[in-house]
Amino acid sequence: MPLPEILFDGQPLRLEAVVALARGQAVARLSDAPTFVRRIDAGAEFVARLLAEDGVVYGITTGYGDSCTVSIPPALVEQLPTHLYTYHGCGAGALLTPEQTRAVLAVRLQSLAQGVSGVSYALLKQLAALLAHDILPQIPSEGSVGASGDLTPLSYVAAVLCGERQVWFRGESMPAAQALAAVGLQPHKLRPKEGLAIMNGTAVMTALACLAWDRADQLGRLATRCTAANVVASQGNAHHFDETLFAAKPHPGQQRVAARLRADLASDRPTRNEQRLQDRYSLRCAPHVIGVLEDSLPWLRQLIENELNSANDNPLIDAEGERVLHGGHFYGGHIAMAMDTLKTAVANVADLLDRQLALLVDTRFNHGLPSNLSGALGERAAINHGLKALQISVSAWTAEALKQTMPASVFSRSTECHNQDKVSMGTIAARDCLRVLDLSEQVLVAMLIAARQALGLRERLAPLNLTPVLSQWLADLCARIPLIEEDRALDRELQQLLQALRAQAWNPYGEADAGA
Template sequence: MILLNGRSLTAPLLARIAAGEAVSLDEGALALVAENRAVVDRIVAEGRTVYGINTGFGQFATVVIPPEQLQLLQLNLIRSHAAGVGEPLPKDQTRALMAARINCLLKAHSGIRPEPIRLLTECLNRDVVPVVPSQGSVGASGDLAPLAHMALMLVGEGLAWSGDQHIPGGEALAQAGLKPVTLQAKEGLALINGTQLITSLGNLALEKFTRLAGLADEIAGLSLEALRGTRAAFDPRIHAVRPHPGQIAVAERMRDLLGDTSAIAESHRDCHRVQDAYSLRCIPQVHGVTRDTLAFAGAILERELNSATDNPMIFTDTQESRSGGNFHGQYPAFACDVLAIAAADLASISERRQERLVNPAYSDLPAFLTQNGGLESGFMMAHVTSAALVSEMKGLAHPACVDTIPTSAGKEDHVSMGPIAARKLLRAVDALEQVLAIEARMALEGLRILGLAPAAGLQPLMDRLAKACAPWADRAMFEEIHATLGALRAHQESHP
């Protein structure tokens, strides 16, 4: 089991939870949750008027709710805020959302009892997953609508997954031997007021993107060998005088992959070419800034994953409630948007290498990597697919976080649109994987045509691709791309 304690959740761990791994709760953190809850109970007992505990919400913050209606207040909040529309999140993404919210509540600043946290954890571990529509959040005051759909199931309402079907939330709980919870003061708000949709989807995309960035270096190495490129541009002295960490790291990786020479390098040692095109020569610079962007955005997303993002915040040490803006999703929204830009650029340079692989004006290879041009079209349309994907990714790279529409009668007058940024990022990362797969398949064919062995550091990937894909003769290209994707994923698992 993966231990949740509010402090140490990471993108790789969240991906494992999304894939089905169970979680456990840190008992020390739950003890702090109980102490924090006592502050809320004291506020209610003393009759103090505190936003989110015994008042209305948003524009209704000045409406005081009597004690006998506080349970109904929280239930009404969940019901009214479950206003999401659109396609439901896939189950794995919803599991990540649940885990991220549990981790946030374990920060012990939400004023919730341990009981709802335990129920949400049991639902996660027994795969009782709510149906959460993907649209309806503007990323401030938190991801209210999607989290409200999650919370509805905990009170025995809403919808849950049963196979590919939807069943009532109460029925799903009963089938798992679980009972719904009755929400007390502040608990409905504690369940829905946070950035966990942006943060969970952003971290899932981050984990996959990080793996693809490493794979992109290897695929670029195959293309460089197939195009008879030079290793000169990876000389460490070049990169030492422009000391960006990502650039230096990628140049070092390329030197490790390519070594000092190979049969291919020896075959053109005295050729007429002086230097390569940018898509080969500038691999460290372009792939490198992607690494630096992943580090920058990844730090934001991991901090957010282990942050308290409620409002109001409950402070146990001073027995106080304080209103603030930790629910605002601008931090993770910025991170997701900049990652989408990085993904688009990494795909763009891959597509340029693909152009060089299929265009005989740029290489020693036959047009479209087929020896039977005319009768066969070779990789002509595979390149077209890449071009289509890269063009779409340029649209996805337009930032969502620069937009805002005031909501809640002007009270929420600047919002992050972070959920849009996170969903765009997931689409961009999926498209990047497809683009890289097409480059890998083209590079494999180019190397086969040359009939010379690539550098030893590239051989494991070359072998994996060769095993999955027979030498080319025109056949269903989509099947070839799927086979390449499978080979790349298997390679990543064996070379993490």
């Protein structure tokens, strides 16, 4: 069955389109409609006319940044874009993953497809071809301050379009020129505005933000399902999520989380433990914690998708009005704010789950379950330690996630001879957010093991009275994770669960997404 197509024609895209392309679940198609092609080429043609008339245009007939006062001799104008990506080839750090790189290519293509960047349709075709053939520039993740855009990481995209630097292609690392030749492509020759148009924008931070949003949405949903399981395992009070109660504090996301918990727990049933009126906060206040993330997602989607569907290089080219518009749309402040906000909300969810696990493993609080949720019986119970070490690891991962929540956006630095004297730090914020998600997902899959173990041990004491949806979810977990009756290493199972999580094996609650 063919994969769905994502059309790039200048019309708005949702962030799910970027995620689907990044994960290989869709293919990109660049519009070849004559009106679209003419609109794109009109910008490049206007730039060419300006040059022919000896017009002065930043980054085309002048140097870059603080060097904007340096005039470029006409004979050297064609070489300037090559110098731009060449001297920005100073990235460091881990390379972006293939998934992240596909997202970067898609986001940059969407921005240039807006038709105000002064580039040729041929450039868009070359960029779309990288996506179509999965020729992935090797992009170092470090070196951008988020204004003037993601210059250094995007220089690796520009260079690859021109047949330079290294790519991943068909599972191998090879020179870009070799990969292009393998699919019948020639290196692109950049027109005067095209180097700047590719590099001077927010594509890297926005691509990472799209992926982060999608992962955070899934994490919040699965954390809610885990919470429902933990309420059952600890014999908690399901009436904490009462509809009338939550009508009195009408945050929509918080109410959604409470409704999901009610559905999972069928809280209209009498509780077995009516004498305990109030559970501890990590259970009772779960909708309030997860609800902060849930309520943030629609707003964060708006920020991310506005950036995704924007032209964000400089200068912009208004071919119809025959104007060159100098501004600062490369500034990634909205993505920086989105990522600083998201990582804080996500880390708080990790902290919630960490607290729930601390209750489950402690006989003072778990209401009759074995210490550390050990499944060993008889004399072997003395040498088995259950989830003792897992709880320590979860605490470590949570602490590191919380430590990463220092906002990046407030650490602006003055760079480039004080030309870039206020910068967004958006790409650093996005990378921080992904790290927080990595750690929080580790916490989450550990909680899947703990919830499965706790429910299995609770069932030893008395039959479980689960809702059908929770029963089916538990059956899936039991198929993936045998009950831990004798101590065993859990690292392989943790990694398998992480892979399943990131492949979206679970998608609790099928209603429309939180950002709709």
